[in-house]
Amino acid sequence: MLRIRTLSLGAALLGLGALPAAAADYSYDSPAATAFAAPVGFTWTGPYLGAIVGYTWSTFQASSGLLGGRSIDAEGGKVGGYAGYNYELGNNVVLGGEMDLNWDDVKGNTRSFGSVDQTWDSTIRARAGYSFGRVMAYGTGGAAVSGARIDSGDFSSSATHIGWTLGAGAEAAVTDHVTARVEYQYADYGSQLYRTGVGTASDVGFTTGSIRAGLGYKF
Missing domain, CATH: 1.20.5 (Single alpha-helices involved in coiled-coils or other helix-helix interfaces)
Known part of the structure; x- marks a missing residue:
């Protein structure tokens, strides 16, 4: 027992x-x-798109013809959209590409020059950033194209300018999908030939500085 x-x-x-x-x-x-496993951390990697509002200051400069040596300043607002893709390499480095298209209302006029009007612009750029988690500082640069019109009295002439742009900004992830940004861009659009009278024309180029704010959605 x-x-x-x-x-x-x-x-x-x-x-x-x-x-x-x-x-x-x-x-x-x-x-x-x-x-109850730990959630995956936020990443900047992925495609995105967004909307832009901004303000532009332009300087038009004539280098030849009847308007040679004359310049005129212009300014006004812009609205548009952008789309791109980011890839987070690690060590807080983010690389990507972006393009945008904007409708501009940038105008100026003088008695001697006439009136100028930047009507639209578009860029395609590379971006390189440094991530602080949900905030990223970045630089950007690439090709730029813009449409402009000059009215010198009895004659009105339009042209498309091709140039380059450089800029910098900061972007923050408000949520995992919604981002907000502010940036500055400088652009040089080079010269194009504008008709200014009967049998006369002038080479006119312009540069711009723009402050832009954007609200985007990251997929």
Whole structure:
């Protein structure tokens, strides 16, 4: 009888010893444990698109013809949209590409020059940034194209300018998908030939400085 009791007690102790291991196995495979796993951190990697509002200051300069040596300043607002892709390399470095298209209302006029009007612009640029988590500082640069019109009295002439742009800005992730940004861009659009009178024309180029704010959605 004593031997039977001893064997029963030993079996009970072995069973109790197995409970923690069984509990550990159960918790490891438990869906509840998976549900409470740490969330994945935010990343800038992915495509995005957004809307732009901004303000531009322009300087038009004539280098030849009847208007040679004359200049005129212009300013006004802009609205547009942008789209691009970011890739987070690691070590807080973010690289990407972006393009935008904007409708401009940038105007200026003088008696001697006439009136000028920058009507639209578009850029395609590379971006390089440094991430501080949900905030990123970046530089950007690439090709720029813009449409302009000059009215020199009895003659009105339009042209498309091709040039380059450089800028810098900061962008913040408001949520995992919504971002907000502010940036400055300088652009040099080079010269194009504008008709200014009967049998006369002038080479006119212009540069711009723009402050732009954007609200985007990251997919």
